[in-house]
Amino acid sequence: MKTLETLDVSGKRVIVRADLNVSFRQDGTISDDFRLKAFLPTLRTLQDQGAVSLVFSHLGRPDGKPDEHFSLRPVAEQLSRLLGKDIRFVDETAGDRAQAAAQAARPGDILVFENLRFDPGEEANDPAFAKKIAQLGDLYVNDAFGVCHRSHASVVEVPKLLPSAAGMLLVRGIATLTALRDNPERPLTVILGGAKISTKLPIVERMLPRTDAFCLGGALANTVLRAKGFRTGKSVIETTMVERMKQLAQDGMKLHLPEDVVVADGPTAEASVHTRPSAEVHDHEMILDIGPKTVEAFSDIAQKSKTVFWNGPLGWTELAAFSRGTEAIARRLGEIDGFTVVGGGDIVAALVNMGLIDKFKFVSTGGGAMLEFLAGKELPGVAALASS
Ligand code: 3PG
Ligand code: MG
Numbered sequence: 001m002k003t004l005e006t007l008d009v010s011g012k013r014v015i016v017r018a019d020l021n022v023s024f025r026q027d028g029t030i031s032d033d034f035r036l037k038a039f040l041p042t043l044r045t046l047q048d049q050g051a052v053s054l055v056f057s058h059l060g061r062p063d064g065k066p067d068e069h070f071s072l073r074p075v076a077e078q079l080s081r082l083l084g085k086d087i088r089f090v091d092e093t094a095g096d097r098a099q100a101a102a103q104a105a106r107p108g109d110i111l112v113f114e115n116l117r118f119d120p121g122e123e124a125n126d127p128a129f130a131k132k133i134a135q136l137g138d139l140y141v142n143d144a145f146g147v148c149h150r151s152h153a154s155v156v157e158v159p160k161l162l163p164s165a166a167g168m169l170l171v172r173g174i175a176t177l178t179a180l181r182d183n184p185e186r187p188l189t190v191i192l193g194g195a196k197i198s199t200k201l202p203i204v205e206r207m208l209p210r211t212d213a214f215c216l217g218g219a220l221a222n223t224v225l226r227a228k229g230f231r232t233g234k235s236v237i238e239t240t241m242v243e244r245m246k247q248l249a250q251d252g253m254k255l256h257l258p259e260d261v262v263v264a265d266g267p268t269a270e271a272s273v274h275t276r277p278s279a280e281v282h283d284h285e286m287i288l289d290i291g292p293k294t295v296e297a298f299s300d301i302a303q304k305s306k307t308v309f310w311n312g313p314l315g316w317t318e319l320a321a322f323s324r325g326t327e328a329i330a331r332r333l334g335e336i337d338g339f340t341v342v343g344g345g346d347i348v349a350a351l352v353n354m355g356l357i358d359k360f361k362f363v364s365t366g367g368g369a370m371l372e373f374l375a376g377k378e379l380p381g382v383a384a385l386a387s388s
Contacts, residue, residue, distance in 0.1 A: 001174075001386045002165040004042065004141055009051035011107050015137035015162065016046065017154050019146035019365060020057035020075045020112075023349060028074070032352045035146065036079050038365050042143045042167035043083060043110065050107040054137050056093070056116055056154055058147065064120030076112035087112055093119055094132035102136040122153050130157030140388075143167025145174070148381030149369040155381040164388040169365065174373075174382065176362050180341055181374050184210055185306035191298065191329065193218030194312025194346060197241050202375035203311075204248075212305065215256045215298040217290045217314030217325060224249060225257055225287075230278055233263070233285040256301065260291030262325065267316045289315030290325035299332035308333060310342045311371070317350040327354050334359030343370045 007014075018039050025031045046053045062070040073089050080087035087110045090101045098113055105111055116122040121129025130153040134140070140162040142148070147155055148170070158164075166174070180188075188211050192200050197220040204214065216224055219236040226232045227245035249255060261278050263285040264271035275291045290298070302308045314329060316322035330351055333340050342348065342357075343364025351357040364370045373379055 013137040019144035053110040134161035140164040148379040156384040159388040187212035189305040191310040193314040235287040258294040262289035288322040311344040330356040
């Protein structure tokens with residue numbers, strides 16, 4: 001795979017595929033600009049070297065048609081503030097206005113084009129759409145790790161049409177996750193939360209031989225507690241996975257489950273909240289967070305590890321009452337010497353909200369892409385660069 005350093009970008013028009021897929025608050029302000037910050041090194045390098053940066057991204061899932069709610073305009077403005085330089089927003093993705101803007105740009109200029117997914121050709125991986133994008137530039141750089149698991153036009157087709165390379169964020173993401181997956185410094189602790197154990201099983205299976213401890217929290221732990229014969233009340237369970245987890249739990253998965261849990265009648269701010277041993281959940285209760293003893297137990301395991309990987313919230317982090325476990329684990333991981341890696345949309349958003357994201361040594365910008373990569377799948381976006 002070629003990297004940005006090997007390209008002579010000076011004076012060239014560079015199509016840059018970024019992942020500027022940020023989340024917004026109700027009031028329309030950006031709640032999590034982590035991905036924008038992560039993209040700055042590549043953008044600065046291109047500007048310093050006198051390239052014309054033509055930046056393309058998706059935002060949300062507008063379904064192949066223009067939709068103001070998914071415009072990249074506010075994202076381009078925020079990117080400009082973070083960079084401390086002017087960025088021009090082009091309110092078209094490919095077409096006459098896009099063409100004219102790309103032509104008029106001077107070395108050092110940065111242009112952000114409108115959402116790629118406003119055109120059905122992006123997700124359909126339409127070669128004609130890819131050609132329209134490729135025509136705007138001389139070179140292609142992919143810095144969008146978070147979307148490399150999608151076979152979309154800007155990810156897999158454009159690199160067939162132009163000399164291509166991986167940007168700095170993509171290179172670092174691949175290198176860090178490859179080491180984590182194939183050759184981690186041990187002991188390695190993997191902390192998994194989130195809703196469904198089924199979506200995490202492929203990485204559990206792939207990483208099992210090199211993982212010393214799996215610590216499970218969040219709703220996915222409920223399914224495993226149930227498999228082990230615990231009563232889980234009204235907790236969210238993945239019923240279809242219970243039998244499968246009985247098997248895995250016996251296979252010596254080095255599993256650590258919550259020994260105590262935070263429960264309530266439901267996930268509401270008004271609910272009365274109790275902490276109980278995991279064996280004493282009442283029939284009308286839902287497990288909504290890990291308890292303090294579990295925080296201690298998981299933190300002790302992590303403390304003794306050289307590498308810790310964390311994906312998925314450990315409780316119902318939309319509400320403060322059920323965020324304590326996630327927050328406490330984040331604080332404890334911030335104090336350890338080992339290499340701490342966190343990734344996944346929900347947990348990263350929660351940690352940004354809590355102001356704790358800077359406590360981690362590496363934060364992956366990928367959600368689905370990271371999970372697929374760690375499970376050993378080839379990412380189409382990376383493969384496209386390798387063969388271009
Ligand atoms: C993400 O947020 O996971 C990436 O930006 C990819 O977005 P997608 O899941 O809508 O393809
Ligand atoms: Mg996603």
